[in-house]
Amino acid sequence: xLNMNNTAASVKTPKEELKDFIDIFxxxxxxxxxxxxxxxMPPQTVKWVEKLLETNVMGGKMNRxxxxxxxxxxxxxxxxxxxxxxxxxxxxxxCVEWLQSFFLVADDLMDSSxxxxxxxxxxxxxxxxxxxxxxxxxxxxxDSFILESCIYILIKKYFxxxxxxxxxxxxxxxxxxxxxxxxxxxxxxxxxxxxFSLFTLNTYRxxxxxKTAYYSFYLPVALAMLMCGINSxxxxxxxxxxxxxxxxxxxxxxxxxxxxxxxxxIGKIGRDIEENKCSWMICQAILxxxxxxxxxxxxxxxxxxxxxxxxxxxLFGEIDLKKIFKTYEEESYGLLVNKIKQVRIMPQExxxxxxxxxxxxxx
Amino acid sequence: xLNMNNTAASVKTPKEELKDFIDIFxxxxxxxxxxxxxxxMPPQTVKWVEKLLETNVMGGKMNRxxxxxxxxxxxxxxxxxxxxxxxxxxxxxxCVEWLQSFFLVADDLMDSSxxxxxxxxxxxxxxxxxxxxxxxxxxxxxDSFILESCIYILIKKYFxxxxxxxxxxxxxxxxxxxxxxxxxxxxxxxxxxxxFSLFTLNTYRxxxxxKTAYYSFYLPVALAMLMCGINSxxxxxxxxxxxxxxxxxxxxxxxxxxxxxxxxxIGKIGRDIEENKCSWMICQAILxxxxxxxxxxxxxxxxxxxxxxxxxxxLFGEIDLKKIFKTYEEESYGLLVNKIKQVRIMPQExxxxxxxxxxxxxx
Ligand SMILES: [Mg+2]
Ligand SMILES: [Mg+2]
Ligand SMILES: [Mg+2]
Ligand SMILES: [Mg+2]
Ligand SMILES: [Mg+2]
Ligand SMILES: [Mg+2]
Numbered sequence: 001x002l003n004m005n006n007t008a009a010s011v012k013t014p015k016e017e018l019k020d021f022i023d024i025f026x027x028x029x030x031x032x033x034x035x036x037x038x039x040x041m042p043p044q045t046v047k048w049v050e051k052l053l054e055t056n057v058m059g060g061k062m063n064r065x066x067x068x069x070x071x072x073x074x075x076x077x078x079x080x081x082x083x084x085x086x087x088x089x090x091x092x093x094x095c096v097e098w099l100q101s102f103f104l105v106a107d108d109l110m111d112s113s114x115x116x117x118x119x120x121x122x123x124x125x126x127x128x129x130x131x132x133x134x135x136x137x138x139x140x141x142x143d144s145f146i147l148e149s150c151i152y153i154l155i156k157k158y159f160x161x162x163x164x165x166x167x168x169x170x171x172x173x174x175x176x177x178x179x180x181x182x183x184x185x186x187x188x189x190x191x192x193x194x195x196f197s198l199f200t201l202n203t204y205r206x207x208x209x210x211k212t213a214y215y216s217f218y219l220p221v222a223l224a225m226l227m228c229g230i231n232s233x234x235x236x237x238x239x240x241x242x243x244x245x246x247x248x249x250x251x252x253x254x255x256x257x258x259x260x261x262x263x264x265x266i267g268k269i270g271r272d273i274e275e276n277k278c279s280w281m282i283c284q285a286i287l288x289x290x291x292x293x294x295x296x297x298x299x300x301x302x303x304x305x306x307x308x309x310x311x312x313x314x315l316f317g318e319i320d321l322k323k324i325f326k327t328y329e330e331e332s333y334g335l336l337v338n339k340i341k342q343v344r345i346m347p348q349e350x351x352x353x354x355x356x357x358x359x360x361x362x363x
Numbered sequence: 364x365l366n367m368n369n370t371a372a373s374v375k376t377p378k379e380e381l382k383d384f385i386d387i388f389x390x391x392x393x394x395x396x397x398x399x400x401x402x403x404m405p406p407q408t409v410k411w412v413e414k415l416l417e418t419n420v421m422g423g424k425m426n427r428x429x430x431x432x433x434x435x436x437x438x439x440x441x442x443x444x445x446x447x448x449x450x451x452x453x454x455x456x457x458c459v460e461w462l463q464s465f466f467l468v469a470d471d472l473m474d475s476s477x478x479x480x481x482x483x484x485x486x487x488x489x490x491x492x493x494x495x496x497x498x499x500x501x502x503x504x505x506d507s508f509i510l511e512s513c514i515y516i517l518i519k520k521y522f523x524x525x526x527x528x529x530x531x532x533x534x535x536x537x538x539x540x541x542x543x544x545x546x547x548x549x550x551x552x553x554x555x556x557x558x559f560s561l562f563t564l565n566t567y568r569x570x571x572x573x574k575t576a577y578y579s580f581y582l583p584v585a586l587a588m589l590m591c592g593i594n595s596x597x598x599x600x601x602x603x604x605x606x607x608x609x610x611x612x613x614x615x616x617x618x619x620x621x622x623x624x625x626x627x628x629i630g631k632i633g634r635d636i637e638e639n640k641c642s643w644m645i646c647q648a649i650l651x652x653x654x655x656x657x658x659x660x661x662x663x664x665x666x667x668x669x670x671x672x673x674x675x676x677x678l679f680g681e682i683d684l685k686k687i688f689k690t691y692e693e694e695s696y697g698l699l700v701n702k703i704k705q706v707r708i709m710p711q712e713x714x715x716x717x718x719x720x721x722x723x724x725x726x
Contacts, residue, residue, distance in 0.1 A: 141504050142546045146544070149540035185404075192494060
């Protein structure tokens with residue numbers, strides 16, 4: 001079995017691909033954990049980090065993570081990937097998942113969220129070391145840093161000798177910064193409750209491009225491009241030109257589901273209304289409401305109280321945001337397909353595959 | 364004036380060196396800020412980031428930052444540094460200051476601290492965008508991420524073409540992770556108030572090695588070593604062997620000053636007693652107290668109430684922690700000097716200079 005890692009892997013079904021992806025998690029998690037005793041970390045600290053990784057990195061839909069491998073497969077056109085390429089692509093995929101967990105742990109704390117992926121948010125879970133039921137609380141901030149650090153441990157371990165090592169690091173750094181700017185926009189676009197002056201579609205689109213689209217859509221595809229040796233700026237610009245609008249479309253779905261999705265399906269309890277968020281829903285409501293409906297929205301939007309939320313949701317119904325969303329979704333899909341059909345610099349399938357994964361998801 | 368950046372700079376006094384260092388801050392800050400409008404960030408967001416940098420990166424003692432240049436000067440033995448080398452060393456020095464600001468902004472939130480460098484902690488300052496006096500609060504978490512991201516923007520800008528570029532990135536990543544593990548130890552070593560079982564010198568030394576020594580002492584010297592082309596593992600191990608104990612000594616001073624330093628001098632109000640911290644003071648108090656004094660400590664240590672704090676401080680006086688500290692300081696200084704005198708692999712002056720900066724500081 002010499003050089004088995006360089007032999008072509010057999011073709012896999014989507015289910016097998018997902019299983020292969022999930023099977024890599026314990027290997028990567030163990031890379032982090034097994035170093036800790038040698039660094040003199042006591043058993044309770046090792047257990048803490050283990051629980052941190054299990055609870056926050058695993059359990060998502062893993063679409064972002066699998067996108068690296070899927071994109072790489074379509075980018076190499078025709079030839080089969082080696083086992084070693086598949087493994088490396090999946091390591092980068094897990095790094096995207098790790099990046100997301102870094103952001104989500106902090107985001108839930110900043111948004112005062114209650115649940116995530118069907119369980120209490122990490123900062124609300126009981127501190128595993130203390131015996132008096134106090135929650136993890138703000139220790140979650142440092143935990144989010146640790147999740148971020150794992151990315152660089154894993155990249156160093158599996159990519160230190162690749163000629164594109166520094167490019168991967170630069171890409172993760174830039175994507176992190178873009179996401180942080182998006183979070184800053186998100187957190188400062190609702191300075192005063194009842195002030196709707198910043199709730200415009202322009203502001204909205206800027207927020208979601210930065211807080212979601214770069215890391216969820218551009219990052220995994222760009223990683224695959226780096227892995228297969230692409231280094232032409234126009235190729236990366238083309239990818240951005242399609243993937244950032246696709247990310248916007250995805251976030252609009254997320255905002256819609258925050259209001260109309262079932263918590264059992266989306267794994268979290270929507271709180272955009274309570275948290276006075278500049279969501280697509282409120283921006284569209286403002287655009288389509290009568291002056292008297294706007295007055296009602298101003299009175300009840302952004303109040304953390306079930307009765308106010310009910311009034312807002314009733315108004316959303318009257319304005320028929322469901323219909324406005326369906327129309328938007330069709331339009332947006334059409335525009336994206338048209339854009340993709342014009343791509344010549346790389347295989348269109350990379351983008352079509354991604355679009356097919358999110359079109360009409362979870363509705 | 365062709366190639367002026369490659370000519371030797373004239374010898375500077377410490378005051379001129381500090382001024383040169385401080386003068387670089389606006390240049391670096393501007394590197395970050397001027398990119399933002401082109402990224403479509405609105406004026407209020409640009410102002411936010413500007414204020415974030417000014418408030419949190421500037422205003423420290425800048426010892427860590429200046430250490431990169433000082434170490435580099437001593438490492439090249441004899442020859443004078445070029446202007447360009449001085450500038451690059453100072454950029455890395457500022458990156459160390461930026462890393463510290465990343466950690467301090469989050470640390471103050473996690474420790475519920477009140478002031479930092481003589482002003483309210485960032486998370487307690489009023490949100491500059493909202494007009495109703497609400498504090499920045501947990502948005503400070505994302506702000507700390509942004510401070511971290513700046514490090515990598517600056518390193519990329521000034522070091523992308525150096526052959527040691529990836530080594531600098533690896534070093535910042537590793538140091539960040541070590542500091543985060545130290546913070547985790549720090550935050551989980553006082554699970555239950557009145558439980559002194561974890562307050563031992565062994566635990567204490569592990570915490571401070573990770574949370575302080577790596578980033579404050581090892582990092583700036585190791586950066587200078589990378590800049591002058593050192594890549595032998597034994598040299599970096601020797602540096603660690605001296606700089607980590609030096610960092611421990613520094614943190615013990617910090618713990619002492621938390622109790623006995625003047626807030627006007629140290630720029631912050633000590634809260635280690637209120638926050639139930641595993642500080643050197645409580646570890647030494649436990650080692651030197653009578654059983655009845657320990658009972659009193661268990662009752663009053665870790666309570667956020669001025670009367671309890673007074674009782675603890677009175678006991679620290681009875682145990683004479685001031686004297687125990689002075690004795691420790693002399694001993695520790697002697698041990699460090701002896702260690703340094705045995706170094707052959709690199710100039711001893713690198714370490715002696717650093718030690719001279721902290722011995723009997725601010726007392
Ligand atoms: Mg959220
Ligand atoms: Mg959020
Ligand atoms: Mg949402
Ligand atoms: Mg603190
Ligand atoms: Mg702390
Ligand atoms: Mg302290």
